Amino acid sequence: MAEKILMKGNEAIAEAAVRAGLKGYFGYPITPQNEITAYMSARMPELERAFVQAESEVAAINMVYGAASTGERCMTTSSSPGIALMQEGISYMCGAEVPAVIVNITRGGPGLGNIGPSQCDYNQATRGGGNGDYDLIVYAPHTVQEAVDLTYRSFEISEKYRNPVIILGDGALGQMAETVILPPFKEKGETDEGWELTGAKSRDPRSVKSLRLAEGTLLEHNLYLEKKFKLISRNETEYSYEEGAYDVLVVAFGTAARVAKTALKNLKEKGDNVGLFRPVTVHPFPYEELKKAASQSKKILVVEMNRGQMLFDVRLSVQNDEKIDFVGKPGGETFSPEEIENKILSCLK
Numbered sequence: 001m002a003e004k005i006l007m008k009g010n011e012a013i014a015e016a017a018v019r020a021g022l023k024g025y026f027g028y029p030i031t032p033q034n035e036i037t038a039y040m041s042a043r044m045p046e047l048e049r050a051f052v053q054a055e056s057e058v059a060a061i062n063m064v065y066g067a068a069s070t071g072e073r074c075m076t077t078s079s080s081p082g083i084a085l086m087q088e089g090i091s092y093m094c095g096a097e098v099p100a101v102i103v104n105i106t107r108g109g110p111g112l113g114n115i116g117p118s119q120c121d122y123n124q125a126t127r128g129g130g131n132g133d134y135d136l137i138v139y140a141p142h143t144v145q146e147a148v149d150l151t152y153r154s155f156e157i158s159e160k161y162r163n164p165v166i167i168l169g170d171g172a173l174g175q176m177a178e179t180v181i182l183p184p185f186k187e188k189g190e191t192d193e194g195w196e197l198t199g200a201k202s203r204d205p206r207s208v209k210s211l212r213l214a215e216g217t218l219l220e221h222n223l224y225l226e227k228k229f230k231l232i233s234r235n236e237t238e239y240s241y242e243e244g245a246y247d248v249l250v251v252a253f254g255t256a257a258r259v260a261k262t263a264l265k266n267l268k269e270k271g272d273n274v275g276l277f278r279p280v281t282v283h284p285f286p287y288e289e290l291k292k293a294a295s296q297s298k299k300i301l302v303v304e305m306n307r308g309q310m311l312f313d314v315r316l317s318v319q320n321d322e323k324i325d326f327v328g329k330p331g332g333e334t335f336s337p338e339e340i341e342n343k344i345l346s347c348l349k
Contacts (some may be wrong), residue, residue: 002181002182003181004179004180004181005179005180005182006177006178006179006180007144007177007178007179007180008035008144008174008175008176008177009144009147009169009173009174009175009176009177009178010032010033010034010035010036010039010105010174010175011035011036011039012144012147012148012178012180012182013036013077013103013147013148013151013167013169013174014035014036014039014040014043014077015039015043015148015182016147016148016149016151016152016182016183017075017101017151017152017155018040018043018044018047018049019152019182019183019184019185019186020073020151020152020153020154020155020156020183020186021073021155021185021186021187021188022044022049022073022074022075022155023049023050023067023072023073023074023188024049024050024052024063024064024067024068024072024073024074024075025040025044025049025050025051025052025074025075025076026050026052026054026059026060026061026063026064026067026074026075026076027040027052027053027054027060027076027077027078028053028054028055028056028057028059028060028078028082029053030057030078030079030081030082031079031107031115032079032105032107032115032117032171032174032175033077033078033079033103033105033174035174036077036103036105036174037053037077041053050067056085057078057082057083057085057086058085058086058088058089060076060078060086061076061085061086061088061089061090061093061102062089063076064076064089064093064100064102065089065092065093065096065098065100068093068098068099068100069096069098069196069197069208070196070197070198071191071192071193071195071196071197071198072188073100073101073155073159073188074100074101075100075101075102075103076100076102076103077102077103077104077105078102078103078104078105079104079105079106079107079115079171080104080106080107080108080109080113080118080120080121081107081109081111081112081113083102083104083121083124083129084124084129086102087124087129087130088130088131089130090102090128090129090130090136090164091128091130091131091132091134091210092130092210093164093210094128094130094132094134094135094136094163094164094210094225095132095134095210095221096208096209096210097162097163097195097208098162098164098208099155099158099159099161099162099163099164099165100158100164100165101151101154101155101158101164101165101166101167102164102165102166102167103151103166103167103169104121104125104166104167104168104169105169105170105171105173105174106118106119106120106121106168106169106170106171107170107171107332108120108330108331108332108333109121109332113331113332114331114332115171115332116171116331116332116333116334117170117171117172117173117175117255117305117332117333117334118170118171118305118306118330118331118332118333119170119253119254119255119256119304119305119306119309119310120305120306120307120309120330121168122168122282122304122306122309122310123309125138125166125168125282125283126138126282126283126285126313132222133222133225133226134225135163135225135229135232135283135284136163136164136165136166136283137154137157137158137161137163137164137165137166137232137236137281137283137284138165138166138168138281138282138283139154139165139166139167139168139238139280139281139282140168140169140253140254140279140280140281140282141167141169141173141254141280142173142253142254142255142257142258142278143173143178143258144173144176144177144178144180145178145179145180145181146280147167147169147173148180148181148182148183149183150167150280151167152183154167155188157236159188161228161231161232162195163228163229163232168254168282169254170254170255170305171332172255172334173254173255194206195208229284232284233284236281236284237281237284237285237286237289238279238280238281238286239277239278239279239280239281239286239289239290240276240277240278240280241275241276241277241278241289241293242275242276243293243296244275244296245273245296245297246273246274246275246296246297246298247272247273247274247297247298247299247347247348248272248273248274248275248297248298248299248300248301248344248347248348249274249275249276249277249293249294249297249299249300249301250263250264250274250275250276250277250301250302250303250340250344251276251277251278251279251290251300251301251302251303251310251314252276252278252302252303252304253278253279253280253282253304253310254305255305255334256303256304256305256334256335257276257278257303259303259334259335259336259337259340260276260303260335260337260340261276262337263337263338263340263341263344264276264344266337266341267341267344267345272344272345272348274344275297277289277290277293277294279310282310282313285313285317286317287313287316287317288317290314290317290318291317291318291319294317294318294320294323297323298323299323299325299347299348300314300318300323300324300325301324301325301326301327301343301344301347302314302324302325302326302327303326303327303328303335303340303343304326304327304328304329305328305329305330305333305334305335306328306329306330307328307330308326308328311324311326325343325347327339327340327343
């Protein structure tokens with residue numbers, strides 16, 4: 001049986017990426033994700049892989065863009081204001097179809113805010129904070145083990161669709177320590193998919209770019225990207241839900257869902273009929289699956305550590321605002337189980 005070890009969330013994410021075959025890490029320090037950068041600064045050279053502490057987040061994402069264009073597995077990590085600075089580069093990578101993994105250990109905002117855990121970057125991650133029409137694949141883990149598993153898998157998903165993937169965590173997930181089972185080491189096989197920049201000896205040159213000036217080419221490319229994301233939505237949408245007809249169905253992701261689980265456990269022990277719907281991919285969002293789950297429940301309670309960002313997607317799913325209630329906690333603070341319990345009880349009245 002695989003050995004369980006105790007690891008802090010940030011370091012577990014870093015080790016999962018290393019074991020997934022990461023060849024290049026480019027980052028810049030910012031709390032509360034600094035342990036990832038610190039871990040990589042020792043781990044990557046130890047394995048004779050590339051580690052670069054960039055001069056800024058803007059430089060880091062452009063280093064990822066360049067290095068990943070060779071077909072190697074590359075990654076950057078940051079926290080909210082740093083991810084905001086990367087948005088132009090992320091838009092370029094989506095336009096150029098360059099795969100990579102980006103980790104956001106979100107902190108309170110807006111602006112510099114504070115270093116507490118928050119879910120205030122949901123809109124940025126799921127709607128795209130850069131220019132143009134593009135989509136990211138966004139995973140929202142709620143435990144350290146799930147963060148390990150999703151990070152490990154994200155590289156292959158990113159390469160499968162030639163699309164950047166975001167791991168959307170928060171300061172609580174990054175700083176907590178839990179026992180995890182680490183995945184085995186693997187290396188990306190020597191493949192040539194026909195787009196990588198590996199030197200043009202004995203073949204025609206290639207280009208990786210987001211600039212498309214010829215008439216009609218950008219329209220065609222945007223329609224292709226839309227078609228690709230529809231395929232991603234069909235194949236990669238994930239959620240967690242125990243089917244049932246509930247008096248109150250809580251919808252939450254990440255750390256908010258983790259706390260909600262405790263609140264629901266306490267209420268179930270008292271005989272209350274309550275359940276949880278947890279999106280694992282917040283983009284693509286499980287619209288149809290939530291619509292079906294909501295149709296079987298009397299009340300929907302959306303719980304988020306922000307002012308109500310996933311709430312928009314829940315409304316699109318449920319299409320009945322009278323059934324939906326919301327409780328939010330912005331500003332870099334987590335809920336207590338009692339706060340969620342009290343809100344659920346008010347919905348039951």
